[in-house]
Amino acid sequence: MSISDTVIVGAGPYGLSIAAHLRAADLPFQIFGSTLESWRAFMPAGMVLKSEPFASNLWDPGRRFTLERFAEERKLPYQHSGRPLSLADFLDYAEWFRQRAVGEPNPARVQRITGGAGEFTLEFAGQSPIRARHVILATGHMPFRYVPQELAGLAEPLSFHSTRIGDVRAFSGRDVTIVGAGQSALESAALLHEAGAAVRLIARTDHIIWNPAPSAKQRSFIDTIRQPESGLGFGWRSVAVCELPQVFRRLFPAEKRHRFVAGSWGPTGAWWLRERFENRINTMLGGRIRSASPAGSRVRLVVEQPSGLSEIETDHVICGTGFKVDMDRIELLDSSLRSSIAREGAAPLLDAHFETSMAGLFIVGIASAPTFGPVMRFMFGAKHVAPVLARHLRGTGAARASPAVGPLSRAAK
Numbered sequence: 001m002s003i004s005d006t007v008i009v010g011a012g013p014y015g016l017s018i019a020a021h022l023r024a025a026d027l028p029f030q031i032f033g034s035t036l037e038s039w040r041a042f043m044p045a046g047m048v049l050k051s052e053p054f055a056s057n058l059w060d061p062g063r064r065f066t067l068e069r070f071a072e073e074r075k076l077p078y079q080h081s082g083r084p085l086s087l088a089d090f091l092d093y094a095e096w097f098r099q100r101a102v103g104e105p106n107p108a109r110v111q112r113i114t115g116g117a118g119e120f121t122l123e124f125a126g127q128s129p130i131r132a133r134h135v136i137l138a139t140g141h142m143p144f145r146y147v148p149q150e151l152a153g154l155a156e157p158l159s160f161h162s163t164r165i166g167d168v169r170a171f172s173g174r175d176v177t178i179v180g181a182g183q184s185a186l187e188s189a190a191l192l193h194e195a196g197a198a199v200r201l202i203a204r205t206d207h208i209i210w211n212p213a214p215s216a217k218q219r220s221f222i223d224t225i226r227q228p229e230s231g232l233g234f235g236w237r238s239v240a241v242c243e244l245p246q247v248f249r250r251l252f253p254a255e256k257r258h259r260f261v262a263g264s265w266g267p268t269g270a271w272w273l274r275e276r277f278e279n280r281i282n283t284m285l286g287g288r289i290r291s292a293s294p295a296g297s298r299v300r301l302v303v304e305q306p307s308g309l310s311e312i313e314t315d316h317v318i319c320g321t322g323f324k325v326d327m328d329r330i331e332l333l334d335s336s337l338r339s340s341i342a343r344e345g346a347a348p349l350l351d352a353h354f355e356t357s358m359a360g361l362f363i364v365g366i367a368s369a370p371t372f373g374p375v376m377r378f379m380f381g382a383k384h385v386a387p388v389l390a391r392h393l394r395g396t397g398a399a400r401a402s403p404a405v406g407p408l409s410r411a412a413k
């Protein structure tokens, strides 16, 4: 079995952005994964991106394939911010980017990664294994789906994570209870309500936080200085978190970084969602689920609120309860390889190049957020990761050769 230099596992925003950088640097690589699978298969149709258009780019080194360029080429309206981007348009953009900057990822699913220290073996179902010196895990947030303990014992379809909603029309006429107060919970509630479901939302918080709508007026110079805009919102703190992930890693001890990541950019709703939610969705604030049990084909919930306990029967409970990074959930890594990787709490210990303590194994995206900060939970973070990895791999003397991803679309040449 010959050995590849670099294998990227995952063809989401991070995997594609890294691939675009390696390709432009003429570094050999293979990329595996179904393009934008988390967005195509696990986000509800009709969804709108929370990130503003300027923060919804995939990243190539020359910035030739931005969302703005795509809109220009397709003669679509584009605004830096204040004009939300639909999931459908984002997927079209990602496909356009892939064709021009990356080529064709191999859609095979990696089943297991074994080995270590610059010599890994990747196994597939129905395909021969391959070996690689460097493996970049860009497998995204799906392994980290979090379901609260009280609901973990209920089987689908009584209860499931919001990434499993699929077609909202299937819930028309059903009674649905959503748990959570973040964008995913709030937008799922609006979409299900609009599809004809009877929706209630249970949230621990005593009020829903809505992000402010961007001002229709041109911002003044003073406002721009006082509250500059970043990929994660307004203010100097956001700018620092967005633009200085290496400083974040260097400056703060692990415990402080983890606390900051867990406690910042918490659950909020996008400004454009507010009117689709308020006065439409039955909302139980300050609510905690004390127990959940099957009741025939339904679920019986006991909910505690400041006003007391109430009992609810509902057809489905949907957990819009987000994601928690935990190395033990990366089952793709063989258990002996996983257990030999150093950790910071439940997260992988990463150096400045996103490399784990196992030489040659890199982890990017949400799993790197405890190290590099909240920006890594969003695709904006890929703008930092991709050049760092390309520089680092070039420095390791990765042989120059054609990447195994096929030709680029003519427009890219």
Ligand SMILES: Cc1cc2nc3c(=O)[nH]c(=O)nc-3n(C[C@H](O)[C@H](O)[C@H](O)COP(=O)(O)OP(=O)(O)OC[C@H]3O[C@@H](n4cnc5c(N)ncnc54)[C@H](O)[C@@H]3O)c2cc1C
Pocket: 009, 010, 011, 012, 013, 014, 015, 032, 033, 034, 035, 036, 037, 038, 039, 043, 048, 049, 050, 051, 055, 056, 108, 109, 110, 111, 138, 139, 140, 141, 142, 163, 184, 332, 364, 365, 366, 377, 378, 379, 380
């Ligand atoms: C409902 C929702 C809305 C969101 N909205 C936004 C937003 O508006 N803006 C924003 O910036 N972020 C948003 N996010 C976060 C967003 O998902 C991440 O920013 C982004 O997807 C991270 O990209 P990624 O490449 O790390 O992972 P992903 O997009 O999850 O991609 C993972 C890739 O890995 C592949 N893969 C996984 N396992 C394997 C395997 N074993 N073998 C081969 N391939 C594998 C998958 O096929 C996929 O190609 C949202 C998240 C959710 C859940």
